[in-house]
Amino acid sequence: MTNIQEIARRAGVSPSTASRALSGKGYVSEEKKLRVLEVARQFDYVPNANAVLLKSGTTRRIGLVAPSFEESVSLFTGGFVRAAQENGYTVTLFMTGFDTAKEREALEGLRRKQVDALVFVMFLSGLPTIASYAKYGPIVSWQRVVHEEVPSVFMDQYDGYMLGLEHLHARGYRRICNVYGVGTRLNTQSRIEAFADFCRKYDLDPQAAPSFMERGTTAHGEELARWWLESGRIPDAFATTNDQVAAGLVAEARRLGLRVPEDFAVCGFDNLDFAHLLDLTTIHYPVDEQAANAFAMIRSRIEDIELPLRPLNFRLVERATT
Amino acid sequence: MTNIQEIARRAGVSPSTASRALSGKGYVSEEKKLRVLEVARQFDYVPNANAVLLKSGTTRRIGLVAPSFEESVSLFTGGFVRAAQENGYTVTLFMTGFDTAKEREALEGLRRKQVDALVFVMFLSGLPTIASYAKYGPIVSWQRVVHEEVPSVFMDQYDGYMLGLEHLHARGYRRICNVYGVGTRLNTQSRIEAFADFCRKYDLDPQAAPSFMERGTTAHGEELARWWLESGRIPDAFATTNDQVAAGLVAEARRLGLRVPEDFAVCGFDNLDFAHLLDLTTIHYPVDEQAANAFAMIRSRIEDIELPLRPLNFRLVERATT
DNA sequence: GGTTGACCTGAAATCGATGCCATATCTTAA
DNA sequence: TTAAGATATGGCATCGATTTCAGGTCAACC
Known part of the structure; x- marks a missing residue:
């Protein structure tokens, strides 16, 4: 008072x-x-913070928009919040739960200056819709997109995916089943390309094993293990879109009495905490640092300064499933 | 403009x-x-949101304070944000990273009206310090505490822990090793009580196996598996403070060639996603609903209305480790 | 015909902090 | 002696929206 x-x-x-x-x-x-x-x-x-804000016309607050806050999103959130706090910004969450209307609320929040900027872990509306709000403040996307007004902090999954493929090849696996994510994502496209190049390089038949495209869930992984048994045990290895699928696959395989990697090998993607628990070979995805880069990108746009982005690399984590 | x-x-x-x-x-x-x-x-x-806020003297924003946003905290966060959004509130994150100074910043944020209220997933400063800020706005804690001004949405872990103990007993395990969390927590005290009552009820020797008190990490779980081997294989079952410990224990045991539950049984706590992957028997902890209750508690204090809290219960999830 | 109350409108105060501008004093240099 | 500059201080407008207050019209009712 x-x-x-x-x-x-x-x-x-x-x-x-x-x-x-x-x-x-x-x-x-x-x-x-x-x-x-x-x-x-x-x-x-x-x-009084509100009075200062009204006067200054800025909030030093950034909105983080995501469908939920579990798994890798929580890593991203943590990294982002840390970076923001270190620079005197706060982070407000918008959870869409895969609902476009909720996403719209976040965008409106930017417009009414509830936040200075938005970072999208993923978005549901069309890119043009998102981009049309860029005039109200910086918008950055984690999901890879190509747009002048909406930069993204993507890492080209080509390199990461190739790491896994090369590793499987080196271990002698030849009939690799690709478990991609949602097909419309650019990330998925990069992986498909990587696999094509990989097959060319080693003169392999790309059709030696089938491929899948689905939202990468544990349940899908489990289903794949059963599918492997019932459909002739064709692939000798799985390269998956994320650790959830890989984990489901490995866990269900073990339940079914199969042996990994003797019956088939599995390479995950992301290197989440539980990958270690399951001894899952996977590709480490530096989500944390990427979030810091996302923040740097936003900050450089808000404060109109040049900030260096840390160059990031994927890294193969060899464990027991390959 | x-x-x-x-x-x-x-x-x-x-x-x-x-x-x-x-x-x-x-x-x-x-x-x-x-x-x-x-x-x-x-x-x-x-x-302009700031102008409206300045005029109304309220922000409809709640601060969520946690050391990090991984594991069960991300579940809590999700549940809390959902409840908040449904009622027209937004949530701002404060990540302390176990640093008291950062925690102080969150408290100061309440004072300067950056947020209307605070929710502590956990706090590091003394309770008196936290409580002294209650005059600036409602403060609710997830961590169980007893204080007039700082209500908590705790669930008595006595009941949950007892569920696990009873289950282990029914399966014939008699030398239970308790892996508690940090000793100063009231939750830990509840569990110790539960174990004492349990032993009395079945006339068991409480010292049949040793107990541990440590921050519940995967690493600690792994260590326990090695300890079991090296120290005479005394306990026939472990009741753990959370799924991380249990998972580390199970994973390392399997790596060491031990068989769970034949060599020893493990019962976790929380029922996080990866518990399913490891087929871990555990106690389901309704974090999501609890977060909704936390929000209801805050809202009832902000808006000065009565809101019902949903009554919540622990539930045993039987899987393959017992 | 006068009173009551519903309806309508704009001026001005308000929320709390900030910063420009005018004014004033004092020091220093030409 | 005068001009310029540094130092100090308060008044007032400003950010943008809301709300009170006072003043007004108009219809209905006794």
Whole structure:
């Protein structure tokens, strides 16, 4: 309740002087400065954030939009929040739950200056819709997209996926089953390309084993293990879109009495915590650092400064499933 | 940039009338109302959130404070954000990373009205410190504490833990090793009590196997598996503080060639996603619903209304490790 | 015909902090 | 002695929306 006018009154100065004393900007005599500071301390004064924000026209707050906050998104969130806090920003969450209307609310939040910028872990509306809000503030996407106004902090999954394929090849596997993610994603396209190049390089038949495209869930992984048994045990290895699928695959295989990697090998993607628990060979995806890059990208646009992005690489994590 | 005065000017009315037209409160002639609405639409007007907030003195924003956002915290976060959004609130994250200074920043945020209320997943400072900020807005804790000003949405872990113990007993295990969490937590105290009562009930020796108190990590679980081998294989079952420990224990045991549950049984706690992957018997902890309750508690304090809390129960999830 | 109350409108105050501008004093240099 | 510059201070407008208040019209009712 104590505002700056009250502090000023009690210190016997004008609000302007009190403001200067408190902020340390402009001329104030040492004597009055001390008096104001003392009164402020005594009355436990803190400036009202909303008033400062209204005046400054900025919020130092960034909205993070995601369908949910589990698995790799929670890693991203953690990395992003850390980077933001280190630079005096706060992060507000918008959870869409795969609902376009909720996504729209986040965009409207940008428009009404609830937040200075938005970072999309993933979006559901069309890119044009998202981009049309870019005039209200910076928008950055994690999901890989190509658009002038909506930069993305993607890492080309080509390299990462190739790491896994090369590793499987080196281990002697030749009939690789690709478990891609959703087909419309650019990430998926990159992986398909990687596999094509891989087959060319080693002169392999791309059709030696079938491929799948589905949202990468544990349940799908489990299904794949059963499919392998029932459909003639054709693939000798699986390269998967993420660790969830790989984990489901490995777990169900073990339940069915199959042996990994003797019956078939599995290479995951992301290197989430549970990959270690299952001894899953996987590709480490530096989500944390990527989130920091996403923040740097946003900050450089808000503050109009150049900020370096950390170059990131995928890394093969060899464990027991290959 | 278009503000309400501009809309008013363009519609040929006063700002007051424009405000009334837009908010739908107070008297406005149908004709002017339509004119204002049309101009607003045409100029893509949205009210500036900060100005509204400054005027209303409230933010409809709640701060969520946690050391990190992984594992069960991400479940809590998701549940909390969902509940908040459904009621027109937004959630701002404060990540402490186990640093008291960061925690202080969150508390100061409450004081300067950056947020209307705070939810602590866990806190590091002393309870008196936390409570001293309660005068600036509602504070709710997930971690169980007993304090007039800082209510918590705890669930008595006594019941949950007992579920696990009873289950182990029914399966014939008699030398149970308790892997508690941090000893100072009330949750831990509840579990110790549960175990004492359990031993009394079945006339068991509480010292039949040793107990541990440590931060429940996967690494600690792995260590326990090795300890079991090296120290005489005394316990025939482990009841653990959370799924991380249990998972580490099971995974390392399997790596060491031990058989679970033949060599020893393991019962986890929380029922996180990966518990299913490892076929871990565990106690389901309804984190999601609890987060919703936490929100209801905060909301009832902010809006000064009575809101019912959903009664929640633990549930045994039998899988393959017992 | 006068009173009551519903309806309508705009001026101005308000929320709390900030910063420009005018004014004033004092020091230093030409 | 005067001009220029540094130092200090308060008044007032400003950010953008809301809300109170006062003033007004008009119809209905006794």
